[in-house]
Amino acid sequence: MTDAPLIELEGITKTFGTGPAAFQALKGVDMTIDRGDFVAVMGPSGSGKSTTMNILGCLDIPTTGIFRFRGMEVQALTRDQRSLLRRRYLGFVFQGFNLLSRTSALENVELPLLYRGESKARRREAGLRALDMVGLVPWADHSPAELSGGQQQRVAIARALVTEPDVLLADEPTGNLDTERSIEIMQLLSELNAGGITILMVTHEQEMASFARTIVHFRDGVVERVETGHRAGTPVGGRG
Amino acid sequence: MFGIMGATLLLSLREIRRHLLRSFLTTLGIIIGVAAVITMVTLGKGVTASIQDQISSLGSNVFIVFPVRAERGTPRPFKQDDVDQVAQQIAGVVVAAGAANSSATAFHNGQNWTTSVNGVNDSFLQAQSISLTQGRMFTPAEETAGQNVCILGPKVLAAIFVPGVSPLGEEMRLNSVPCRVIGVLEERGEGGGGQDQDNVVMMPLKTVQRRFTGNDKLQYFVVKYDASYDSKVIQNSLVDLLRQRRFLQDGQDNDFNIVDTAQVNQALGAATGALTAMVAAIAAISLLVGGIGIMNIMLVSVTERTREIGIRLAIGALAREVQLQFLTEAVVLCCLGGMVGIALAFGLSYGLSAAVDVPFAFDPTINVMSFLFSAAMGIIFGYYPARRASRLDPIDALRHE
Ligand SMILES: Nc1ncnc2c1ncn2[C@@H]1O[C@H](COP(=O)(O)OP(=O)(O)O)[C@@H](O)[C@H]1O
Ligand SMILES: [Mg+2]
Numbered sequence: 198m199t200d201a202p203l204i205e206l207e208g209i210t211k212t213f214g215t216g217p218a219a220f221q222a223l224k225g226v227d228m229t230i231d232r233g234d235f236v237a238v239m240g241p242s243g244s245g246k247s248t249t250m251n252i253l254g255c256l257d258i259p260t261t262g263i264f265r266f267r268g269m270e271v272q273a274l275t276r277d278q279r280s281l282l283r284r285r286y287l288g289f290v291f292q293g294f295n296l297l298s299r300t301s302a303l304e305n306v307e308l309p310l311l312y313r314g315e316s317k318a319r320r321r322e323a324g325l326r327a328l329d330m331v332g333l334v335p336w337a338d339h340s341p342a343e344l345s346g347g348q349q350q351r352v353a354i355a356r357a358l359v360t361e362p363d364v365l366l367a368d369e370p371t372g373n374l375d376t377e378r379s380i381e382i383m384q385l386l387s388e389l390n391a392g393g394i395t396i397l398m399v400t401h402e403q404e405m406a407s408f409a410r411t412i413v414h415f416r417d418g419v420v421e422r423v424e425t426g427h428r429a430g431t432p433v434g435g436r437g
Numbered sequence: 438m439f440g441i442m443g444a445t446l447l448l449s450l451r452e453i454r455r456h457l458l459r460s461f462l463t464t465l466g467i468i469i470g471v472a473a474v475i476t477m478v479t480l481g482k483g484v485t486a487s488i489q490d491q492i493s494s495l496g497s498n499v500f501i502v503f504p505v506r507a508e509r510g511t512p513r514p515f516k517q518d519d520v521d522q523v524a525q526q527i528a529g530v531v532v533a534a535g536a537a538n539s540s541a542t543a544f545h546n547g548q549n550w551t552t553s554v555n556g557v558n559d560s561f562l563q564a565q566s567i568s569l570t571q572g573r574m575f576t577p578a579e580e581t582a583g584q585n586v587c588i589l590g591p592k593v594l595a596a597i598f599v600p601g602v603s604p605l606g607e608e609m610r611l612n613s614v615p616c617r618v619i620g621v622l623e624e625r626g627e628g629g630g631g632q633d634q635d636n637v638v639m640m641p642l643k644t645v646q647r648r649f650t651g652n653d654k655l656q657y658f659v660v661k662y663d664a665s666y667d668s669k670v671i672q673n674s675l676v677d678l679l680r681q682r683r684f685l686q687d688g689q690d691n692d693f694n695i696v697d698t699a700q701v702n703q704a705l706g707a708a709t710g711a712l713t714a715m716v717a718a719i720a721a722i723s724l725l726v727g728g729i730g731i732m733n734i735m736l737v738s739v740t741e742r743t744r745e746i747g748i749r750l751a752i753g754a755l756a757r758e759v760q761l762q763f764l765t766e767a768v769v770l771c772c773l774g775g776m777v778g779i780a781l782a783f784g785l786s787y788g789l790s791a792a793v794d795v796p797f798a799f800d801p802t803i804n805v806m807s808f809l810f811s812a813a814m815g816i817i818f819g820y821y822p823a824r825r826a827s828r829l830d831p832i833d834a835l836r837h838e
Binding site: 251254256276285297308312 | 441444455744745747748749750751752753754755756757758831832835
């Protein structure tokens, strides 16, 4: 088990719609991701990055092909089984932050623990610890509307971290942020990665991708090229 | 498991508070339905109880016969002979007894009190199942001789007698007629005609006829019959006999009226049945309307919160957990509506009972049932929206808006 790669994709295809309206977004994706990796997925718009991320995040299943997560064949699981898998092993960060608007930062962070059946005290403790990791403890009682975009995304990261997931999936996490905030987020992700979390991230900015160890380039629903061997946390090229 | 249930409950309350006006308007159907049903049932029970009380004061299996004006002239009264013939000739009649009433001022202990004087014999008290709290009834000797003995209604006792001292054997005066107290009546409340049955003094029939009304007429008489007989048959014989004795020709209307307490009871039962059916109809309509309102607002809520649902699903909520969340919200909403309705009904039925002067017949069963019904409505009409929420695709839901 421990020898098996964390994630294996074999001949993954994804077709949306049926009949003449059918559209094949993924045309045979093969990929292996090891534990502890920091993967950036790049590629032109419409090349299938998000579709792949949704499959990797167990939110969607491939039309054909095999997706193994920790050796488990995810495409064979039921909806609820995939929910349990997400609950246990995965954390999500979205481009649009996706925080619950009328609840405090801390309550947002505690939310995943609720579905794990943790007690109120445990939720609070773990929630504050996660907020501490993103440096937002003083903002615990503020609602998302009272926070800047960068702060909101850090709350979202804390929410993804609070369950101590194996994998953090982030689809364009800096897409709504300016460069400075984006770099802060990337530094945070790098630190988390250094702490052992596997990170899968979609970005179309070279500067952000350079924080990753592995860069996967998509084109037209297939993996075009894989760059490995970046040193995580060290952006290639300067700013500007 | 409590963690998620408690949190779900809190979340529901918070959602409801966030849209307080909307929640209130949504549950208005349930509030009105519950309030209407409980108020009508409570009032209905109060009215029924009050009427039944009055009827039971007439005694059961009893006809009350009184003269009415026929074509012209004054009503022809009955005489003792009529009553005796009814008792003798009609099979199934247990007791027939007449009454002659008058009013008088009662004097005792230097005080006076206006009351009515009922001339009756023991058989009358028997027929109407009237009992005493103190003393005894009239003896046959007192009845035949028309002696000056009397039985007091509780109000007369309270008005002019010394509290705590037995009135038995005391002398009092009714107008100028002296009489000796031999008993006290039980409390009976208001009679079928609305008269106060506790503000009376009863004396032997003959005494009243001789000393008060001054004739041998009866105002009315009561006929108690054996419950194993068909009341219709007895009533028909009664009508035939009385028509014959009052020389009515074929085609002439009865110049007397017969009230059958059993019939009044039946009519009351039918009225209560109609009331119940009406309540059920109101309940059904308002609950349907209320339920559709709940369903509508829950569907709106699911649409508004599609992204939230997407987030919850993405972080690992199970379909049934999302479903439970929305179902809980619908049930909590309905239960709150039910509670408001119950409180409203309490105030309304309390006030209306007082206004129409019937007892406030608070019925715990209908209150509990209405509450449970509200909760059930939440489940029934919240089910579809909750199911819809739980079936959302997390990716679509996250992209929503
Ligand atoms: N639910 C869907 N229904 C139909 N087509 C879709 C759906 N999701 C994505 N697509 C299509 O699949 C292709 C890949 O989309 P996506 O994976 O979102 O690309 P990107 O690389 O920009 O993230 C696009 O052409 C998109 O229009
Ligand atoms: Mg995309």
